[in-house]
Amino acid sequence: DVKVTQSSRYLVKRTGEKVFLECVQDMDHENMFWYRQDPGLGLRLIYFSYDVKMKEKGDIPEGYSVSREKKERFSLILESASTNQTSMYLCASSFVFGTQYFGPGTRLLVL
């Protein structure tokens, strides 16, 4: 079975803090993705990576950065958290043309 894990299920941070969200997959997938999900807006792609050290912006990259130093790990970084970044964050991975498999999600609250 494909396993995608995320470092935290729930996270509470203060405005201005630097936040790291970690995602690990165990299927040797080339592609990894970060989405955020908000009520009424569906899933929106923040960034994705198609190889180690390679990344591309998604639809809403502002305020975020990413890091992929190893194939199995993809990190999402909020450089200075703001209240409008309160959301559910979902990581996914896939082979190059394959089905995306999602992690359990991290619900982030920025106060």
Add this chain to the structure above:
Amino acid sequence: DAKTTQPPSMDCAEGRAANLPCNHSTISGNEYVYWYRQIHSQGPQYIIHGLKNNETNEMASLIITEDRKSSTLILPHATLRDTAVYYCIVRVVNTGTASKLTFGTGTRLQVTL
């Protein structure tokens, strides 16, 4: 990617078949139909996908019309654990970098006793 249209909600009695429709009238020849579901507060779970032939796996069956403008996801014997939001997604599997998934608002399926 083609837009999809799904009913906002459906009910199904436990043990009966749940038939979830999806319209994708602007689908292109190289676009697949994917189905995911999301149980409350969890990440989306992949169910099934197809191009033009009907597909079946251990979770569900996918019926795609001959003109490919619509499809139906069938859960043959729904249980309470199938209560979730079901998303129909049309996706190009291209030769470039990975294509994103565009989730709409989906169908909220409520399975009842």
